[in-house]
Amino acid sequence: MEDNIHKYEKPSVTADIVIYTIQNNDLKILLVKRGITPFKDKWAIPGGFVRIHESLEDAAKRELEEETGVKDVYLEQLYSFGDPKRDPRGRVITVAYMTLINSEKIKLNAATDVSEVRWFSVKKIPQLAFDHKKILDYSLKRLKWKFEYTTVAFSLLPEKFTIGQIQKIYEIIFDKKFDKRNFAKKILSLDILKKEEMKKNVSHRPPMLYSLKKDIGEIVEIL
Amino acid sequence: MEDNIHKYEKPSVTADIVIYTIQNNDLKILLVKRGITPFKDKWAIPGGFVRIHESLEDAAKRELEEETGVKDVYLEQLYSFGDPKRDPRGRVITVAYMTLINSEKIKLNAATDVSEVRWFSVKKIPQLAFDHKKILDYSLKRLKWKFEYTTVAFSLLPEKFTIGQIQKIYEIIFDKKFDKRNFAKKILSLDILKKEEMKKNVSHRPPMLYSLKKDIGEIVEIL
DNA sequence: CCAAAAGTGTTAGTGATACACCCATGT
DNA sequence: ACATGGGTGTATCACTAACACTTTTGG
Numbered sequence: 001m002e003d004n005i006h007k008y009e010k011p012s013v014t015a016d017i018v019i020y021t022i023q024n025n026d027l028k029i030l031l032v033k034r035g036i037t038p039f040k041d042k043w044a045i046p047g048g049f050v051r052i053h054e055s056l057e058d059a060a061k062r063e064l065e066e067e068t069g070v071k072d073v074y075l076e077q078l079y080s081f082g083d084p085k086r087d088p089r090g091r092v093i094t095v096a097y098m099t100l101i102n103s104e105k106i107k108l109n110a111a112t113d114v115s116e117v118r119w120f121s122v123k124k125i126p127q128l129a130f131d132h133k134k135i136l137d138y139s140l141k142r143l144k145w146k147f148e149y150t151t152v153a154f155s156l157l158p159e160k161f162t163i164g165q166i167q168k169i170y171e172i173i174f175d176k177k178f179d180k181r182n183f184a185k186k187i188l189s190l191d192i193l194k195k196e197e198m199k200k201n202v203s204h205r206p207p208m209l210y211s212l213k214k215d216i217g218e219i220v221e222i223l
Numbered sequence: 224m225e226d227n228i229h230k231y232e233k234p235s236v237t238a239d240i241v242i243y244t245i246q247n248n249d250l251k252i253l254l255v256k257r258g259i260t261p262f263k264d265k266w267a268i269p270g271g272f273v274r275i276h277e278s279l280e281d282a283a284k285r286e287l288e289e290e291t292g293v294k295d296v297y298l299e300q301l302y303s304f305g306d307p308k309r310d311p312r313g314r315v316i317t318v319a320y321m322t323l324i325n326s327e328k329i330k331l332n333a334a335t336d337v338s339e340v341r342w343f344s345v346k347k348i349p350q351l352a353f354d355h356k357k358i359l360d361y362s363l364k365r366l367k368w369k370f371e372y373t374t375v376a377f378s379l380l381p382e383k384f385t386i387g388q389i390q391k392i393y394e395i396i397f398d399k400k401f402d403k404r405n406f407a408k409k410i411l412s413l414d415i416l417k418k419e420e421m422k423k424n425v426s427h428r429p430p431m432l433y434s435l436k437k438d439i440g441e442i443v444e445i446l
Numbered sequence: 447c448c449a450a451a452a453g454t455g456t457t458a459g460t461g462a463t464a465c466a467c468c469c470a471t472g473t
Numbered sequence: 474a475c476a477t478g479g480g481t482g483t484a485t486c487a488c489t490a491a492c493a494c495t496t497t498t499g500g
Contacts, residue, residue, distance in 0.1 A: 205497035207451075
């Protein structure tokens with residue numbers, strides 16, 4: 001620790017960010033097609049170098065905004081990947097983040113350094129550059145854990161929502177059906193929802209709208 | 224991402240490692256007293272710069288061995304801390320690791336760059352250098368989680384052990400008593416233990432020895 | 447009238463907790 | 474004989490999982 005800060009050659013550090021959203025009842029992630037070598041024309045998780053005066057989280061946020069125009073969302077650090085051979089250009093350590101965004105808020109801005117940006121269903125991911133497959137696999141595990149034990153799911157919903165909407169999100173993430181009665185019972189018993197008014201103009205029996213209570217602790221066992 | 228790898232000034236990267244053990248029925252961590260500025264004479268979590276051709280995990284393992292002489296143990300990456308101001312000497316990102324070692328295997332090697340190395344009860348931690356208090360708090364949360372949901376606890380025990388020994392470890396980590404009957408029932412019902420022979424030469428009813436089955440999956444809900 | 451999603455209760459099974467006494471050994 | 478930790482069973486409670494029909498609205 002007490003070695004001089006300049007004694008050793010320094011690595012580059014990047015922040016990569018796995019960006020999830022739900023579209024068409026499907027869990028998707030954003031990938032960018034690399035315009036330059038190495039791995040030219042391969043798809044990759046968005047990311048970029050951490051600037052010298054920027055925190056890791058700020059770097060991840062900057063990448064997110066560059067790619068999607070989205071700010072102020074749930075963002076979580078996942079893991080740091082530092083195999084010395086993970087980038088053929090030299091020593092590059094990456095700090096991986098993950099975020100979950102409401103697809104209505106997105107406007108894709110193809111950044112100048114990539115030839116293409118696209119959403120991919122997590123069920124149909126192409127071959128990825130670097131060790132990005134490992135990062136993706138890791139993030140998926142963490143994502144499921146987060147849905148099971150926290151209220152992240154609500155960051156995918158508008159301010160007011162129905163029980164049915166929450167249930168659909170859980171069914172997409174876990175790729176299975178839940179019993180409607182048990183699901184509602186469970187969610188309501190957690191005492192994290194506030195009743196709002198009835199939803200109007202729906203072509204079926206009008207559902208109750210709920211909002212998430214403000215003062216919820218971080219961890220709530222949902223499922 | 225496609226910016227040139229040399230376009231931005233590079234940060235230093237360190238690996239810090241929170242080393243836990245149990246001694247005298249108490250959970251302890253290893254701290255080193257800093258011999259040089261900044262934070263001279265403050266206690267700190269052991270760590271050091273990641274070498275350019277060394278993986279993050281190898282750097283953490285190297286630090287661990289330098290401080291304790293211990294190799295081949297459970298080691299887990301916790302989180303990366305990258306606030307630009309966390310080190311007054313310049314930009315230093317640290318990747319924090321945690322490990323759990325059997326206190327019988329330790330021989331402390333005071334490394335040359337620190338003036339003192341000591342075990343501290345987690346209940347009596349002195350003021351720490353840098354943002355090491357944050358790292359420690361984070362690691363403690365993770366540690367408890369690990370004990371609840373995985374079999375790490377067994378890395379603190381010899382090959383063969385009694386139910387009572389496991390229970391004592393859990394009581395130390397969670398700082399509370401468990402009911403003996405319920406605890407044994409729970410542990411045995413998990414089907415992760417193999418019965419060995421009876422323990423001999425104890426001054427009370429001889430207990431059954433168990434070993435951990437080899438083919439256990441990573442996550443087992445213990446408590 | 448039809449389609450679509452909402453709303454709602456009971457039962458059976460499983461796992462968690464609370465609780466107290468006798469046993470085998472060494473000294 | 475005593476001290477030490479080991480070993481064991483039952484009853485209650487809380488939570489989970491399985492399961493189907495009626496309601497309200499718009500088109």
